[in-house]
Amino acid sequence: MSMVLDCPSSSASAHPWAIALQQPAVEFGPVSLPLLAGQVPPGLRGTLYRNGPGRLQRGGQAVGHWFDGDGAILAVQFSAEAIATYRYVQTAGYQAEERAGRLLYGNYGMTAPGPIWNQWRRAIKNSANTSVLPLGDRLLALWEGAQPHALHLQTLDTLGLDDLGGLPAEAGYSAHPKVDRLHHEVINLGLSIGPRTTLHLYRSRLTAQGSDRPGTLIQQQTHALDGVPLLHDFVVAGPYIVLCIPPVRLSVLPVVVGVKSFSDALTWQPQLGTEIWICDRQDLTCLHRLTVDPWFQWHCNNGHVDDDGQIVLSLIRYGDFQTNQHLKEIATGTPKTAVCGQLWQIRLDPQAGRFVDAEPLVSQSCEFPTVAPDRVGLPQRHTYLSIHPPDSPQPSGLFEAIACFDHHTGRLQSSAPVPGCYPSEPIYGADSADPTQGWLITVVLNTLAQRSEVWIFDAERVDGEPVARLELPQMVPPSFHGAWQAA
Numbered sequence: 001m002s003m004v005l006d007c008p009s010s011s012a013s014a015h016p017w018a019i020a021l022q023q024p025a026v027e028f029g030p031v032s033l034p035l036l037a038g039q040v041p042p043g044l045r046g047t048l049y050r051n052g053p054g055r056l057q058r059g060g061q062a063v064g065h066w067f068d069g070d071g072a073i074l075a076v077q078f079s080a081e082a083i084a085t086y087r088y089v090q091t092a093g094y095q096a097e098e099r100a101g102r103l104l105y106g107n108y109g110m111t112a113p114g115p116i117w118n119q120w121r122r123a124i125k126n127s128a129n130t131s132v133l134p135l136g137d138r139l140l141a142l143w144e145g146a147q148p149h150a151l152h153l154q155t156l157d158t159l160g161l162d163d164l165g166g167l168p169a170e171a172g173y174s175a176h177p178k179v180d181r182l183h184h185e186v187i188n189l190g191l192s193i194g195p196r197t198t199l200h201l202y203r204s205r206l207t208a209q210g211s212d213r214p215g216t217l218i219q220q221q222t223h224a225l226d227g228v229p230l231l232h233d234f235v236v237a238g239p240y241i242v243l244c245i246p247p248v249r250l251s252v253l254p255v256v257v258g259v260k261s262f263s264d265a266l267t268w269q270p271q272l273g274t275e276i277w278i279c280d281r282q283d284l285t286c287l288h289r290l291t292v293d294p295w296f297q298w299h300c301n302n303g304h305v306d307d308d309g310q311i312v313l314s315l316i317r318y319g320d321f322q323t324n325q326h327l328k329e330i331a332t333g334t335p336k337t338a339v340c341g342q343l344w345q346i347r348l349d350p351q352a353g354r355f356v357d358a359e360p361l362v363s364q365s366c367e368f369p370t371v372a373p374d375r376v377g378l379p380q381r382h383t384y385l386s387i388h389p390p391d392s393p394q395p396s397g398l399f400e401a402i403a404c405f406d407h408h409t410g411r412l413q414s415s416a417p418v419p420g421c422y423p424s425e426p427i428y429g430a431d432s433a434d435p436t437q438g439w440l441i442t443v444v445l446n447t448l449a450q451r452s453e454v455w456i457f458d459a460e461r462v463d464g465e466p467v468a469r470l471e472l473p474q475m476v477p478p479s480f481h482g483a484w485q486a487a
């Protein structure tokens with residue numbers, strides 16, 4: 001498979017958005033948001049939740065990687081008015097470091113500060129900083145190395161760790177659960193790293209049933225793994241679960257001894273190829289394993305089974321693992337490593353367990369693919385993305401635009417970049433009055449105004465002006481992932 005290159009070169013200059021990472025974010029709200037322009041669609045009723053690292057330093061010391069910051073949740077509730085709340089997740093590690101006034105723990109991209117025995121006597125901090133999963137009675141803050149934290153849906157008060165009625169204590173729960181609203185289920189995976197590294201697949205109820213709370217596990221399956229891979233996301237495609245396991249492996253010993261962080265102990269091993277697992281969604285067993293040319297992906301988009309019985313999925317594909325270095329450098333505000341993820345489509349034959357083909361759909365550098373929530377596991381017309389414009393002046397920085405790729409026409413529609421403004425991953429919210437109408441919500445860091453804003457686009461007209469812009473009271477640091485909960 002040849003890569004189609006439409007990727008810019010690197011840039012080592014300071015980025016305007018660095019100001020949002022230099023100081024710990026400050027909690028706010030609940031606060032009503034002033035309208036800067038346009039009008040909030042009356043049919044947009046529900047809450048946008050977003051999660052990301054709110055602070056990347058403590059006591060004068062910086063964390064090692066963008067992934068190491070303490071999770072902070074933004075909630076923007078749309079009803080008669082728009083009301084925003086921003087709160088740190090009160091993890092045990094956050095509270096202990098708050099009391100100590102300094103960093104205490106190791107994390108994905110850093111070993112624990114101080115003498116080496118700190119590596120052995122202190123657990124890795126669960127940063128709760130990657131994504132969110134709204135359930136009917138609580139919000140989960142997700143961090144894939146350990147169990148989620150539960151928060152109050154409105155106040156964002158932290159309620160504590162949540163094992164969904166049976167998560168193994170040693171296992172993680174990925175930041176990319178797939179919510180299937182048609183079957184009222186949540187599918188997810190997790191890894192447990194140890195003498196025998198294990199992949200866990202989970203199936204949960206989405207809604208309460210009897211005494212079971214929303215999210216309660218109804219099935220688990222474990223699979224032994226060869227080595228310790230990095231697996232952040234996956235695909236549900238009709239009756240299948242598809243895992244694409246990139247050839248990145250962890251050297252466990254340096255981590256156990258305490259001389260390397262997880263990030264520094266991960267190596268790109270292209271000779272292994274990317275391993276694809278096709279699993280049965282119902283019983284969570286593995287039906288086929290196949291190995292294809294190497295690529296790396298953080299994020300899968302969506303999958304479905306087409307009329308020919310083939311699995312069609314898409315993901316953001318990189319040619320190597322340099323993206324990890326790039327994301328580490330983001331935390332410094334001056335990333336030097338340029339990377340280029342592209343939206344690719346992969347087709348598989350689930351009967352024969354065969355790779356069919358792969359092709360790039362979007363050659364511009366892009367990330368954070370999302371679809372409308374009701375399309376998970378089903379064919380989708382549109383994929384929404386964060387994207388660098390072809391002529392981006394800062395191609396190794398945060399994305400300057402959002403985009404919509406039309407899978408029927410192959411057309412890519414992008415928002416107009418606004419100088420100094422950096423939109424987050426676009427999240428789709430359906431209109432409560434008109435199910436054919438959707439809105440894209442993105443939280444924009446406006447570095448010129450030194451604040452963040454909420455922009456709402458008509459999902460069919462991403463290349464038009466936002467239909468509304470709302471002012472948040474201050475800067476919210478760039479976040480990773482979000483979710484929409486309809487009212």
Ligand SMILES: [Fe+2]
Nearest residue numbers: 175232299481
């Ligand atoms: Fe992610």
